Amino acid sequence: MKFTEEHEWLDADGDVITVGITEHAATQLGDVVFVELPEVGTTVAKGDEIVVIESVKAASDILAPLDGEIVEVNEALVDNPAAVNDDAVGSWFFKMTSPAAAEMDEMMDEAAYQAFIG
Amino acid sequence: MSELNPLPLEALHAELGGKMVPFAGYSMPVQYPMGVMAEHLHCRSEAGLFDVSHMGQVIVRGADVANSLERFIPADVVGLGVGRQRYGVLMQPDGGVADDLMFANCNDRFFLVVNGACKYQDMEILKAGLHDCEVTLLDDRALLALQGPKAEAVLAGLLPAVAEMRFMDSLVFDWMGAELWISRSGYTGEDGFEISVPEDRAEEFARALLAHPAVAPIGLGARDSLRLEAGMPLYGQDLTPQISPVVAGLGWSIARARRAGGPRAGGFPGAEPLLQELMDGPANIRTGLRPEGRAPMRAGVELFHSLEATAPIGRITSGGFGPSVGAPIAMGIVPAELAPGTTIYGEVRGKRLPVTLAKLPFHTPRYKR
Numbered sequence: 001m002k003f004t005e006e007h008e009w010l011d012a013d014g015d016v017i018t019v020g021i022t023e024h025a026a027t028q029l030g031d032v033v034f035v036e037l038p039e040v041g042t043t044v045a046k047g048d049e050i051v052v053i054e055s056v057k058a059a060s061d062i063l064a065p066l067d068g069e070i071v072e073v074n075e076a077l078v079d080n081p082a083a084v085n086d087d088a089v090g091s092w093f094f095k096m097t098s099p100a101a102a103e104m105d106e107m108m109d110e111a112a113y114q115a116f117i118g
Numbered sequence: 119m120s121e122l123n124p125l126p127l128e129a130l131h132a133e134l135g136g137k138m139v140p141f142a143g144y145s146m147p148v149q150y151p152m153g154v155m156a157e158h159l160h161c162r163s164e165a166g167l168f169d170v171s172h173m174g175q176v177i178v179r180g181a182d183v184a185n186s187l188e189r190f191i192p193a194d195v196v197g198l199g200v201g202r203q204r205y206g207v208l209m210q211p212d213g214g215v216a217d218d219l220m221f222a223n224c225n226d227r228f229f230l231v232v233n234g235a236c237k238y239q240d241m242e243i244l245k246a247g248l249h250d251c252e253v254t255l256l257d258d259r260a261l262l263a264l265q266g267p268k269a270e271a272v273l274a275g276l277l278p279a280v281a282e283m284r285f286m287d288s289l290v291f292d293w294m295g296a297e298l299w300i301s302r303s304g305y306t307g308e309d310g311f312e313i314s315v316p317e318d319r320a321e322e323f324a325r326a327l328l329a330h331p332a333v334a335p336i337g338l339g340a341r342d343s344l345r346l347e348a349g350m351p352l353y354g355q356d357l358t359p360q361i362s363p364v365v366a367g368l369g370w371s372i373a374r375a376r377r378a379g380g381p382r383a384g385g386f387p388g389a390e391p392l393l394q395e396l397m398d399g400p401a402n403i404r405t406g407l408r409p410e411g412r413a414p415m416r417a418g419v420e421l422f423h424s425l426e427a428t429a430p431i432g433r434i435t436s437g438g439f440g441p442s443v444g445a446p447i448a449m450g451i452v453p454a455e456l457a458p459g460t461t462i463y464g465e466v467r468g469k470r471l472p473v474t475l476a477k478l479p480f481h482t483p484r485y486k487r
Contacts, residue, residue: 030149030153030154030155030339031153031154031155031156031439031441033412033414033439033446034412034413034414034439034446036413052413052467054413054414054439055154056154056155056158056339056343056438056439056441057148057149057154057339059414059416078412081412085153
């Protein structure tokens, strides 16, 4: 599993990369009450705001961590946004394929991410 | 805002794990480890302790304080009995609303509680306008709120006499040598108390309340969602110099005695247009709003008649998620002719989403009258 500075986790299985937010991010956001997911088939560029996530406190976005295409989204989160707080690592938002998957090699591993968030 | 002022309970907030944020020039707890949602629900079912020491506590003394205050507060101040408190707005000289406040008749003085973000400006208005009175902003007292269905049982454990208080009573008590000014009121829609306590006894008193198993500390995040569900306006959002008290749905606070034809009609800045608006009915009015989907609509969201309409008809002034309602809720200013149940559209991230007008409050208050 790899981590971005935007507090996303990425888990690659073959060509498919599963993306969620870290427990640290979920804690910072507070109780999540709304999740808006992209459509399957959407082509995204790295840095695009592709998920809207709102907590009781504020709205924020999840950015596409890589160029690529959305191949699956976790509709269960739309009905139960609080799952993100209950289990951030188990609550994936979307799966994507990416021609730039090799960029994951440059991302933080768990130890580096823990150091990053201090 | 260069430096944040510490408040008397700062060390206690740190010990309780409060997440501190800048607010009204102070460092204030926005939430505790329990989280906004659980804190909100705890206050509705048990009791919550809020530190609202950033708010302005003002003493006004003088020979004819009540009449003097009526020059800036379009409410019935003169008719307020000793030991009672009322809600009102404070007018600024140009006729806009400077703030909203609670005022209590403490026999030899009036005690005002004003918003923290407005208190210095309020003091300028009061000092300039009330030459015949002595106006003092206190800097040696903390202000706590204990709110929720168990608030009475908790506070009565320390001061049995508070159980006899009715909603909007305001009385002085002695707690182990500390003079407490207690009103039965709050900003949550629950029964509860606001307690002014000498700064040097504030932590000891707060700990005595927190020692009760029903009491949890509650941050500003839940304070906002609680007052939103209770349909209470927040000055600066739902009531501003540009949003009159009549538009904000606070015309009830302008007592009959101060209205056209009343014995003490007008006599405050902006009286003429305000009393006219009260008689004619406002063109726009604050209403409750229920977004139909799950997406919260927050302050600033523009409202439209239809999916196609080009000009907005109104705007959300407060909005978010209502934990007790279990859905997004909001308040906004819309044309007064729109009836509850009417569906309009709020534009969120470029998309128009349906939102239905709803009567306020979303959560029925449980005051002890």
